[in-house]
Amino acid sequence: MKTESNTNICNESVFNSVFKSNSKTVFNFIYYKFGNEEKANDAVQEAFVKLWENCAKVTPEKAKSFLYTVANNLYLNVLKAEKVRLKYADKSLKSTNESPEFIMEGNEFKEKLENALNALPENQRTTFLLNRIDGKKYAEIAEMEGVSVKAIEKRIHLALKSLREKIDGI
Numbered sequence: 001m002k003t004e005s006n007t008n009i010c011n012e013s014v015f016n017s018v019f020k021s022n023s024k025t026v027f028n029f030i031y032y033k034f035g036n037e038e039k040a041n042d043a044v045q046e047a048f049v050k051l052w053e054n055c056a057k058v059t060p061e062k063a064k065s066f067l068y069t070v071a072n073n074l075y076l077n078v079l080k081a082e083k084v085r086l087k088y089a090d091k092s093l094k095s096t097n098e099s100p101e102f103i104m105e106g107n108e109f110k111e112k113l114e115n116a117l118n119a120l121p122e123n124q125r126t127t128f129l130l131n132r133i134d135g136k137k138y139a140e141i142a143e144m145e146g147v148s149v150k151a152i153e154k155r156i157h158l159a160l161k162s163l164r165e166k167i168d169g170i
Helices: 012-034 037-053 060-088 100-119 122-132 138-145 149-166
Strands: none
Touching: 012 037, 012 060, 012 122, 012 138, 037 060, 100 122, 100 149, 122 138, 122 149, 138 149
16 A cells, blocks of 8 residues: 555545546436435535545545445435435425326326336446446446446346336336
């Protein structure tokens, strides 16, 4: 492990380089888990703050892994807190100027899609969204997830199979 000033995360230029090369992929990784841009931004920001706070302990080679781990842990903590909040939240109806039929069809499709995606195991959903929405290659996703390319291929295959079964006409 090198601790020279030019290869230390505590060096501002090295930290900026790590930020520029990883912030977008960490954001997408967490966004696909959260499904909420604001929460994903918060998680990414918090992950980089924690990286800066622990800059002396984390090497540049381990920074990417550290960021994914911290961001995923933040996601899990927020998810746990939201489950508690949802127990006590009131569901309110929103009024719009769209026709009731249009709203109903849109809601049915959205619900069907969300249910199908939510029914996927987390690893399949994340892998599927990273590949199909973000355009990540299997090798990139495998590196992010810490698994083999074959495992990513299997996840995509299973996700597509499940989605086809649950959503007719897509």
